Ligand SMILES: NC(=O)c1ccc[n+]([C@@H]2O[C@H](COP(=O)([O-])OP(=O)(O)OC[C@H]3O[C@@H](n4cnc5c(N)ncnc54)[C@H](O)[C@@H]3O)[C@@H](O)[C@H]2O)c1
């Protein structure tokens with residue numbers, strides 16, 4: 246079982262590969278990965294060595310298809326992961342349709358909302374019509390789909406805690422919280438992973454670097 | 460001038476403070492910050508010491524209002540930063556209205572798009588009506604607003620590179636790219652910061668931890 250630091254770096258490598266969109270039978274160097282992810286090529290090579298990913302005999306770099314395969318396995322998404330989105334507003338729908346989720350084998354199977362004009366409609370995810378249900382149907386949906394263990398929380402901050410409590414109650418094991426509030430997990434739920442995500446961090450770096458160059 | 464690692468941690472502390480929403484005259488401990496950001500309380504204390512932020516005489520922890528002030532200064536957002544959003548779709552609008560941007564002194568001053576039903580409308584950002592202009596007006600807008608140096612790129616990946624090229628041409632100095640593609644900066648533009656952001660990383664961690672606990 247790997248440390249979260251390694252998993253985080255592995256997700257950066259995987260993300261970089263996805264965004265480069267290289268042909269499967271091409272090669273990528275640790276130097277290129279350093280350029281894109283900011284992780285030193287030494288650390289990259291060290292990680293791959295530790296993960297049993299080797300450079301081919303011809304030392305051209307790492308074989309892209311093989312690397313994809315290995316990284317997916319490490320991230321446990323080689324079998325694919327089904328997630329739900331609660332809060333089918335702008336961020337919720339932008340996330341559901343985000344191309345990289347599909348390519349990553351992470352599939353949004355359903356969305357939930359309370360707005361009448363959203364409930365009962367579908368979101369088109371690469372040709373697959375994904376339904377938006379009423380949030381009251383969460384319990385029913387999760388008992389019929391016990392393989393769904395992860396939820397993305399994109400509701401307004403005023404109801405984020407209450408929705409989280411319900412999800413935990415219904416057996417969800419992992420939640421990514423996008424609302425701008427620190428949420429609490431009930432005492433006895435040690436087995437639930439709660440992560441806060443935010444599109445903010447990069448913006449700070451850019452602001453800082455931009456204003457410190459002049 | 461600080462290393463990006465320190466800036467990144469500082470942005471986590473700032474973000475954590477924002478999301479905790481504590482009264483300005485209360486105190487926060489390094490332990491609490493460790494709990495929320497995952498940065499060890501030793502590192503937190505070390506960073507604050509380095510940044511000249513001290514614990515009050517009563518050792519209650521760090522004074523929240525003073526801490527906010529100091530962190531904003533470090534991040535260069537104490538004077539506020541004006542940014543524009545190009546691509547006023549779901550992600551673009553979700554970002555513009557994101558409560559934490561306003562609180563962070565990062566202000567979205569304008570959005571740009573090509574869709575007829577969006578151009579000419581306004582986005583309500585905490586009561587301030589923010590206009591959506593046609594992307595053809597980018598040049599005109601930036602020459603009239605030379606203080607705007609940063610753009611958030613939330614257009615479809617097919618036109619992301621072309622829009623980036625134009626922004627660089629027009630003097631933009633910092634770009635956060637949200638499209639799922641690695642963009643290239645023209646050779647001679649060493650002074651432009653380009654950062655790729657993605658709401659993906661946290662999801663991988665949650666998937667990994669969720670499937671490795673069973
Ligand atoms: N983390 C980030 O970087 C970031 C960026 C932008 C927005 N946000 C946050 O993400 C959230 C969504 O932002 P948005 O711009 O998409 O807002 P939005 O208003 O477009 O979407 C919120 C949706 O949640 C639905 N909703 C409300 N109560 C609900 C409930 N009880 N159950 C199910 N659905 C419910 C609403 O009907 C709406 O469709 C907000 O909390 C916002 O602050 C985070």
Ligand SMILES: NC(=O)c1ccc[n+]([C@@H]2O[C@H](COP(=O)([O-])OP(=O)(O)OC[C@H]3O[C@@H](n4cnc5c(N)ncnc54)[C@H](O)[C@@H]3O)[C@@H](O)[C@H]2O)c1
Pocket residue numbers: 338339340342343344545546547548549550551571572573574577594613614615616618622636637638639656657658659
């Ligand atoms: N980084 C992430 O985590 C993440 C998550 C979700 C989506 N995305 C990406 O963000 C982008 C936007 O996603 P979305 O769901 O908001 O899509 P969207 O279709 O709702 O928004 C795109 C907007 O860009 C506008 N546009 C198109 N061409 C333009 C041009 N030449 N100039 C100006 N505006 C133009 C469109 O009219 C539309 O309003 C996509 O590239 C998507 O893949 C990233």
